[in-house]
Amino acid sequence: MGHEYCGIVEEVGGEVSTVTPGQFVVGSFFASDNTCPHCRAGYQSSCQHRENVGANGAQAQLLRVPLADGTLVATPDVPGSDLLPSLLAASDVLGTGWWAAVAAGVQPGKTVAVVGDGAVGLLGVLAARELGAERIIAMSRHESRQKLAREYGATDIVTERGDQGVARITDLTDGLGADAVLECVGTSESMSQALRSTRPGGGVGVVGVPHGVSIDGQELFYSHVRVQGGPAPVRRFLPDLIDLIWTRRIDPGQVFDLTLPLDQVAEGYAAMDERRAIKTLLQP
Numbered sequence: 589m590g591h592e593y594c595g596i597v598e599e600v601g602g603e604v605s606t607v608t609p610g611q612f613v614v615g616s617f618f619a620s621d622n623t624c625p626h627c628r629a630g631y632q633s634s635c636q637h638r639e640n641v642g643a644n645g646a647q648a649q650l651l652r653v654p655l656a657d658g659t660l661v662a663t664p665d666v667p668g669s670d671l672l673p674s675l676l677a678a679s680d681v682l683g684t685g686w687w688a689a690v691a692a693g694v695q696p697g698k699t700v701a702v703v704g705d706g707a708v709g710l711l712g713v714l715a716a717r718e719l720g721a722e723r724i725i726a727m728s729r730h731e732s733r734q735k736l737a738r739e740y741g742a743t744d745i746v747t748e749r750g751d752q753g754v755a756r757i758t759d760l761t762d763g764l765g766a767d768a769v770l771e772c773v774g775t776s777e778s779m780s781q782a783l784r785s786t787r788p789g790g791g792v793g794v795v796g797v798p799h800g801v802s803i804d805g806q807e808l809f810y811s812h813v814r815v816q817g818g819p820a821p822v823r824r825f826l827p828d829l830i831d832l833i834w835t836r837r838i839d840p841g842q843v844f845d846l847t848l849p850l851d852q853v854a855e856g857y858a859a860m861d862e863r864r865a866i867k868t869l870l871q872p
């Protein structure tokens with residue numbers, strides 16, 4: 589599909605007014621006008637005029653981005669190559685991890701658990717730290733990912749899953765459960781784990797695209813847990829994320845641990861599928 593993209597503007601349509609050729613821009617997987625009621629409420633990925641840019645295939649030399657004024661955010665200048673991985677991350681995995689933290693209701697001083705140690709989960713850890721979480725529990729079984737999670741702010745690592753994973757989190761939180769849990773996987777097991785790891789009154793941010801997930805109504809009802817999620821409104825966060833990257837406060841680009849030329853895209857996917865790489869960066 590090719591969700592993420594950033595690059596130099598080559599040409600703009602006649603009605604585009606805020607983006608000009610030569611600028612470096614970052615967009616997100618849904619194009620949005622950024623003016624309709626849903627956009628103004630901060631839900632650009634539910635824009636009344638949204639178009640799926642990812643489906644157009646952003647893994648290419650050139651990409652047509654609809655609704656350019658609303659979709660694209662320009663960087664202050666053309667970035668050096670060292671900033672490219674982080675700006676590319678802002679386009680999806682960082683924006684999605686950030687959304688998971690916001691949707692879960694992460695706040696200063698709170699305890700957060702992150703289910704999933706892919707790029708989104710790891711950047712959810714980073715987002716939780718930036719939003720002021722005091723304790724961040726990352727659930728991961730892979731040593732290299734645990735290391736990056738710690739670098740991004742994880743204070744505890746839990747390797748157990750399922751019932752045992754829930755028990756560990758309950759244990760680490762004095763029997764309460766976490767204030768906010770980021771569900772970054774999308775399986776039935778991970779969703780159940782997230783819901784049962786959250787304390788009453790806490791929130792779960794769901795960003796893992798659900799596959800075969802069903803939630804038990806009774807269980808949800810009696811849990812007193814708030815659930816919000818969906819495709820990340822990355823556009824809401826892009827200006828702030830670009831600023832954090834530009835000022836080098838955050839370095840989300842570290843999730844790209846494999847760089848390949850565009851024509852080796854199949855190997856890039858295979859490496860991620862076999863968990864040899866967290867995330868592949870393709871160079872046009």
Ligand SMILES: [Zn+2]
Nearest residue numbers: 624627635636
């Ligand atoms: Zn809109």
